[in-house]
Amino acid sequence: MKEDAFQALTVETLAARLSTVPAVAERVGGVAERWKVREVGDGNLNLVFIVEGEAGSVVVKQALPYVRLVGESWPLPLKRAFFEYHALTRQERRAPGLVPTVYYFDESQALTVMEYLSPHIILRRALIQGQELPRIAEDLGLFMARTLFRGSDLHMETRERKADLALFSDNTELCDITENLVFTDPYFDAPMNRHTPELDALVAEFRVDRDLKVEAQKMKHLFAAKAETLVHGDLHTGSVMVTAEDTRVIDPEFAFYGPIAFDVGMLTANYWMAFFSQKGHAAGGSRASMRTYLLKVIEETWAVFRAEFSRLWRTERAGMLYHRSLYEDQGDELGAEQALGHVLHEIWTDMLGFAGVEIHRRILGLAHNADFEDIEDTGLRATCEAAALRFGRHIAVNRHHIASLTEINHLAQLLDEGCASAQTGRQS
Amino acid sequence: MKEDAFQALTVETLAARLSTVPAVAERVGGVAERWKVREVGDGNLNLVFIVEGEAGSVVVKQALPYVRLVGESWPLPLKRAFFEYHALTRQERRAPGLVPTVYYFDESQALTVMEYLSPHIILRRALIQGQELPRIAEDLGLFMARTLFRGSDLHMETRERKADLALFSDNTELCDITENLVFTDPYFDAPMNRHTPELDALVAEFRVDRDLKVEAQKMKHLFAAKAETLVHGDLHTGSVMVTAEDTRVIDPEFAFYGPIAFDVGMLTANYWMAFFSQKGHAAGGSRASMRTYLLKVIEETWAVFRAEFSRLWRTERAGMLYHRSLYEDQGDELGAEQALGHVLHEIWTDMLGFAGVEIHRRILGLAHNADFEDIEDTGLRATCEAAALRFGRHIAVNRHHIASLTEINHLAQLLDEGCASAQTGRQS
Numbered sequence: 001m002k003e004d005a006f007q008a009l010t011v012e013t014l015a016a017r018l019s020t021v022p023a024v025a026e027r028v029g030g031v032a033e034r035w036k037v038r039e040v041g042d043g044n045l046n047l048v049f050i051v052e053g054e055a056g057s058v059v060v061k062q063a064l065p066y067v068r069l070v071g072e073s074w075p076l077p078l079k080r081a082f083f084e085y086h087a088l089t090r091q092e093r094r095a096p097g098l099v100p101t102v103y104y105f106d107e108s109q110a111l112t113v114m115e116y117l118s119p120h121i122i123l124r125r126a127l128i129q130g131q132e133l134p135r136i137a138e139d140l141g142l143f144m145a146r147t148l149f150r151g152s153d154l155h156m157e158t159r160e161r162k163a164d165l166a167l168f169s170d171n172t173e174l175c176d177i178t179e180n181l182v183f184t185d186p187y188f189d190a191p192m193n194r195h196t197p198e199l200d201a202l203v204a205e206f207r208v209d210r211d212l213k214v215e216a217q218k219m220k221h222l223f224a225a226k227a228e229t230l231v232h233g234d235l236h237t238g239s240v241m242v243t244a245e246d247t248r249v250i251d252p253e254f255a256f257y258g259p260i261a262f263d264v265g266m267l268t269a270n271y272w273m274a275f276f277s278q279k280g281h282a283a284g285g286s287r288a289s290m291r292t293y294l295l296k297v298i299e300e301t302w303a304v305f306r307a308e309f310s311r312l313w314r315t316e317r318a319g320m321l322y323h324r325s326l327y328e329d330q331g332d333e334l335g336a337e338q339a340l341g342h343v344l345h346e347i348w349t350d351m352l353g354f355a356g357v358e359i360h361r362r363i364l365g366l367a368h369n370a371d372f373e374d375i376e377d378t379g380l381r382a383t384c385e386a387a388a389l390r391f392g393r394h395i396a397v398n399r400h401h402i403a404s405l406t407e408i409n410h411l412a413q414l415l416d417e418g419c420a421s422a423q424t425g426r427q428s
Numbered sequence: 429m430k431e432d433a434f435q436a437l438t439v440e441t442l443a444a445r446l447s448t449v450p451a452v453a454e455r456v457g458g459v460a461e462r463w464k465v466r467e468v469g470d471g472n473l474n475l476v477f478i479v480e481g482e483a484g485s486v487v488v489k490q491a492l493p494y495v496r497l498v499g500e501s502w503p504l505p506l507k508r509a510f511f512e513y514h515a516l517t518r519q520e521r522r523a524p525g526l527v528p529t530v531y532y533f534d535e536s537q538a539l540t541v542m543e544y545l546s547p548h549i550i551l552r553r554a555l556i557q558g559q560e561l562p563r564i565a566e567d568l569g570l571f572m573a574r575t576l577f578r579g580s581d582l583h584m585e586t587r588e589r590k591a592d593l594a595l596f597s598d599n600t601e602l603c604d605i606t607e608n609l610v611f612t613d614p615y616f617d618a619p620m621n622r623h624t625p626e627l628d629a630l631v632a633e634f635r636v637d638r639d640l641k642v643e644a645q646k647m648k649h650l651f652a653a654k655a656e657t658l659v660h661g662d663l664h665t666g667s668v669m670v671t672a673e674d675t676r677v678i679d680p681e682f683a684f685y686g687p688i689a690f691d692v693g694m695l696t697a698n699y700w701m702a703f704f705s706q707k708g709h710a711a712g713g714s715r716a717s718m719r720t721y722l723l724k725v726i727e728e729t730w731a732v733f734r735a736e737f738s739r740l741w742r743t744e745r746a747g748m749l750y751h752r753s754l755y756e757d758q759g760d761e762l763g764a765e766q767a768l769g770h771v772l773h774e775i776w777t778d779m780l781g782f783a784g785v786e787i788h789r790r791i792l793g794l795a796h797n798a799d800f801e802d803i804e805d806t807g808l809r810a811t812c813e814a815a816a817l818r819f820g821r822h823i824a825v826n827r828h829h830i831a832s833l834t835e836i837n838h839l840a841q842l843l844d845e846g847c848a849s850a851q852t853g854r855q856s
Contacts, residue, residue, distance in 0.1 A: 153652050158607070159600050165655075166594040172587050179586070179748055188753050210763045217750045217767055224581050224749060227593075228653040320607055321652060322645045325616050335638045339645055 006078060006109060009062050011037045014049055018060065023104035024113050029055020044069035044367065045076065045253070050116055057118070058103060063110035063253075069367075076173055080253040081110035083171045087255035088114075090164075090230060095146035098139060099249050117248055120241035124370055127237060127274040128281055132293045139247035140240065140267060141304025148260045149312040151230035153319040161319070165227055165257045174254045178233065182357060183220035186364035187213050195364050196372075198382030202389060203364060215396050216360075219353045226259040226350075235263040236270040236358075236369075261347045264305060265354025269392070271298045273359055273371050276388040276416055280375030291416070295409040302405055306344060313340045349399045352408075356396025359388050387415040434506060434537060437490050439465045442477055446488065451532035452541050457483020472497035472795065473504065473681070478544055485546070486531060491538035491681075497795075504601055508681040509538035511599045515683035516542075518592075518658060523574035526567060527677050545676055548669035552798055555665060555702040556709055560721045567675035568668065568695060569732025576688045577740040579658035581747040589747070593655055593685045602682045606661065610785060611648035614792035615641050623792050624800075626810030630817060631792060643824050644788075647781045654687040654778075663691040664698040664786075664797075689775045692733060693782025697820070699726045701787060701799050704816040704844055708803030719844070723837040730833055734772060741768045777827045780836075784824025787816050815843040 009017065018024045019032030028035055030053045041048035041061075045068050049060040063081040067074040085105045092099050104113040126133060153161055185193055188207060195203055206212060232239070233254030241248045275294040278287040313336070317324065322343075327336035362369045363385045372388075375381035391412055395402060402408050437445065446452045447460030456463055458481045469476035469489075473496050477488040491509040495502040513533045520527050532541040554561060581589055613621055616635060623631055634640060660667070661682030669676045703722040706715040741764070745752065750771075755764035790797045791813045800816075803809035819840055823830060830836050 153649075158604065158652075162597045162600050162603075166597040169590045169594040169597070172590050175590075176586065184748075184751055184754065188758060190753075207758065208760070210760060210766060213754045213760075213763055214767045214770065217754065218770060221581075221749050221771075224586075225654055225656045227655045320612075321649050323612055325618075326612065326641045326645065330616060330635065332636070332638060332641075335641055338638060339642045342642065342646060343649075 004108060006065065008064060009047060009049065009060065009111070011039055011049070014051065014060060018051070018113070021104055021106075021113070024051070024058060024060075027056050027058055027103060028053035041068070045080075052116075057116040058113050059100070059116045061112045061114065078110035080171065080174055081105075081112060082107055083168060083174070083255050084251070084253035085112055086167065087230065087232070087252035088112075090151065091143075091147050091232075091249065091252065094150040095143045098143045098247065099252075117241045117246075117250075120243050120246065120248065122238055123240035123242045123247075124237035124270070124274070126242055127271075127290075127294070128277070128371055128374060130278075130281065130287060130290045132290060133242050133247075134244055135247050136240070136242060137297045137300035138304050140249070141301045142308050143247075143249055144235075144263055144267070144301075145305045145308035145312060148229045148231065148263060149309055150316070152228050152260065153321045154313070155316055155319045158320050164230060168230065168256045171254070171256045174233070175256050178254060179220060179224065181365050181367060182361045183216060183223060185366065186357075186361045187216055190365075192366040193364055194366070194368075196378050196382045196385055198379055199363070199385060199389070202386055206360070206364070206389070206393070209393065211397050212393050215353060215399075216357050219350075219357050219396070222259050222350060222353075223262060227257040228260050229257065230255055231258045231260070231263045233258065233262070235267045237267070237274065237371075238270075238369075259350055259354075261350030262354050264302075264347065265351040266358045268298055268301070268351065269355035269358035269362075270369070270371075271301075272355065272391065272412060273362060273369055273388055275412060276384050276391070277369075277371035277375065279416070280372070280377070280380050280384050291413075295412065298409065299405045309344065309347075310340060313343075352395045352399035352402060356392040356394075356399070359392030360396075363389055383418075387418070391415050432536060434493065436492060437475060437477065437488065437539070439467055439477070442479065442488060446479070446541070449532055449541070452479070452486060452488075455484050455486055455531060456481035469496070473508075480544075485544040487528070487542050487544045489540045489542065506538035508599065508602055509533075509540060510535055511596060511602070511683050512679070512681035513540055514595065515658065515660070515680035516540075518579065519571075519575050519660070519677065519680065522578040523571045526571045526675065527680075545669045545674075545678075548671050548674065548676065550666055551668035551670045551675075552665035552698070552702070554670055555699075555718075555722070556705070556799055556802060558706075558709065558715060558718045560718060561670050561675075562672055563675050564668070564670060565725045565728035566732050568677070569729045570736050571675075571677055572663075572691050572695070572729075573733045573736035573740065576657045576659065576691060577737055578744070580656050580688065581749045582741070583744055583747045586748050592658060596658065596684045599682070599684050602661070603684050606682060607648060607652065609793050609795060610789045611644060611651065613794065614785075614789045615644055618793075620794040621792055622794070622796075624806050624810045624813055626807055627791070627813060627817070630814050634788070634792070634817070634821070637821065639825050640821050643781060643827075644785050647778075647785050647824070650687050650778060650781075651690060655685040656688050657685065658683055659686045659688070659691045661686065661690070663695045665695070665702065665799075666698075666797075687778055687782075689778030690782050692730075692775065693779040694786045696726055696729070696779065697783035697786035697790075698797070698799075699729075700783065700819065700840060701790060701797055701816055703840060704812050704819070705797075705799035705803065707844070708800070708805075708808050708812050719841075723840065726837065727833045737772065737775075738768060741771075780823045780827035780830060784820040784822075784827070787820030788824075791817055811846075815846070819843050 014037050015032040015035040028051055036052040038050045040050055047062045051058050051060055063078050065078055066072045067076050088099055088102050100115040100117055102114045149155055232252045233256055239251045241250055271294055275291055278291050322339045372381055372385050442465045443460040443463040456479055464480040466478045468478055475490045479486050479488055491506050493503060493506055494500045495504050516527050516530050528543040528545055530542045577583055660680045661684055667679045669678055699722055703719055706719050750767045800809055800813050
């Protein structure tokens with residue numbers, strides 16, 4: 001099929017078109033005419049099919065030349081499938097077992113055939129339902145530490161890292177989405193923005209909040225210019241599939257060379273949003289256990305990330321940065337530990353900034369989260385969102401002066417209980 | 429000549445080989461057999477010829493497939509000529525009149541024909557001679573502000589900036605030289621290092637100076653990962669040609685996407701080294717006026733840089749960072765000024781770090797400066813170098829806590845007079 005002009009797959013044509021691809025035919029098995037094909041894409045951008053046959057199942061993901069959520073009026077190049085494929089293979093090498101296995105990739109058709117994860121569900125959905133997944137903190141803490149450390153000049157051969165930087169620097173259109181939708185649009189009256197009407201007064205506050213707008217742009221500056229490592233680029237709870245026993249990170253089509261702290265901040269922000277949205281899904285109850293669980297997941301994820309990053313620093317620091325010749329080889333292990341402390345501290349402060357901005361764009365920008373959107377009572381939804389917005393503003397603007405997650409999670413609890421709005425912004 | 433296998437030019441073959449190139453033949457004029465050809469390359473890497481004829485003169489610069497200073501045992505790819513050519517054309521667009529005009533470029537021969545600057549001399553040489561050039565502070569302050577601002581996401585169209593980032597990211601071998609020779613080798617006993625023997629005790633101090641070694645590696649981290657703008661990459665006083673009326677920046681073959689502060693720090697470091705070396709060239713006098721002049725040049729260069737960067741921020745901030753939609757378009761000019769202050773402050777602290785490291789590598793690493801090397805009395809040379817080393821250590825380690833150039837130049841004077849060694853490091 002390679003080199004053919006792009007054609008979008010359909011439920012009707014998929015079996016005929018992919019039956020000649022051995023990687024697919026053997027895995028699905030049986031006669032192609034009897035394959036069961038379903039389109040299940042619920043994301044914003046792509047077609048996603050599940051194909052089942054006698055021998056097994058696969059997922060077929062195909063990019064479309066436009067944004068699915070918006071339509072053909074918003075073109076988006078097919079090459080994002082190419083970046084997703086290359087990110088997936090690198091992530092599998094760097095953090096084995098935490099992404100779906102790729103069976104086949106066709107660049108001209110922007111088509112990837114990969115492992116069908118079952119009975120996995122999207123993490124965001126699980127958190128909305130109130131499921132306390134036991135593995136996510138450890139699995140995602142490890143995923144981030146391993147992919148982010150091993151894709152940087154702390155670990156890689158420099159020439160290879162620079163070649164990858166050049167390769168992914170062409171992923172401009174998807175970076176452009178982040179640059180505009182995440183870092184800019186939420187902070188002025190951009191055409192594609194929307195927000196729950198009850199937030200009008202708070203939104204008006206944000207639009208004149210000079211410190212917040214400067215900090216958001218400093219985060220954009222970091223996003224654009226801190227080319228440290230290959231980041232996933234869209235690591236929210238909708239990009240993770242889970243069971244109680246297994247965690248997989250999917251959809252790295254936004255991958256590019258950016259700051260280590262970006263993935264960490266985005267994931268953490270989505271946990272905080274899950275936290276602030278819980279009372280909207282409590283149906284009379286309090287979701288007390290789930291709320292406690294979510295804050296604990298945040299602390300544990302960060303602790304696992306730090307511990308694994310530190311372990312890799314001590315055992316796999318083979319790249320050109322903070323080279324052992326200056327420290328360990330001189331008998332100065334403490335020098336390397338001092339540098340590690342500085343690097344982790346910068347990830348910490350940047351992570352808080354990215355988290356604050358991610359929370360804002362999910363409530364004020366174009367792409368909202370089901371965590372809040374599924375709350376039908378807009379008054380209740382706005383209460384949840386307002387606490388999250390204030391919290392995001394607090395951590396973004398004060399990111400250099402926040403001591404610990406324990407402390408900041410305590411503030412999150414106060415805000416969630418409606419006790420702390422006066423502490424973190426003018427009353428709306 | 430294009431597509432031919434690479435052949436190094438010689439004084440004997442140059443006229444015959446370039447007489448068919450109209451850009452050269454017309455400019456030099458007359459019969460090629462009567463062209464006057466001299467090889468004048470005194471740099472570390474390339475061949476440089478001056479070609480004179482009836483109509484005029486040109487400079488022909490050709491890269492060699494190895495480091496000229498070291499020989500064929502240190503190969504270096506010819507493509508550096510390609511990066512130099514592309515950097516020169518961009519610099520000419522961004523800061524007109526401050527680089528030599530390029531007449532012709534042949535990629536396969538790694539050969540650039542450009543304007544012959546006469547009666548210009550190398551700025552480093554002029555400063556060693558004690559010449560007080562009246563234009564360098566303004567010209568180079570403007571050069572840096574204009575090239576660095578206009579090559580960044582503050583000004584450029586993002587897609588174009590990313591394409592340039594990818595283009596220059598292939599300049600790995602020259603970046604590798606900086607990464608090793610500037611940021612790493614000087615801080616341990618690397619094979620290619622050398623230093624004036626009288627510095628042994630101070631060098632031993634530096635090798636166990638944990639704070640310095642951590643800070644130097646943080647600067648390397650910034651150099652490698654802060655892809656803000658197209659930097660010159662080797663902007664020392666040997667890369668500037670001057671007369672009293674004219675200033676031109678040459679040799680941008682180290683160009684790549686790096687931190688705005690890198691060029692500023694390297695140039696400033698070389699002025700400080702010129703300052704600390706003056707008493708080695710005083711021949712009985714004090715060079716008092718020249719010493720005052722050099723510190724004034726440093727302050728003026730930074731003032732011009734800041735003023736022009738600020739002017740461009742207010743008038744040409746057309747890129748995606750700190751977009752006007754959030755500030756001026758909302759009537760919030762002060763928001764844009766606040767962000768400008770933050771950006772300039774970061775350039776300031778990073779500039780001091782890069783300057784400190786550049787001073788160290790020029791005294792402890794492979795490539796030394798004539799400023800110090802020309803001082804024949806090694807005892808006197810070591811006195812000058814020791815003051816510079818201590819100064820460099822002070823500004824690198826304390827860069828977040830230095831208020832102004834006035835203050836730090838005062839410390840430079842104290843050190844230069846031998847009064848402050850105890851304040852800035854243990855006695856050697």
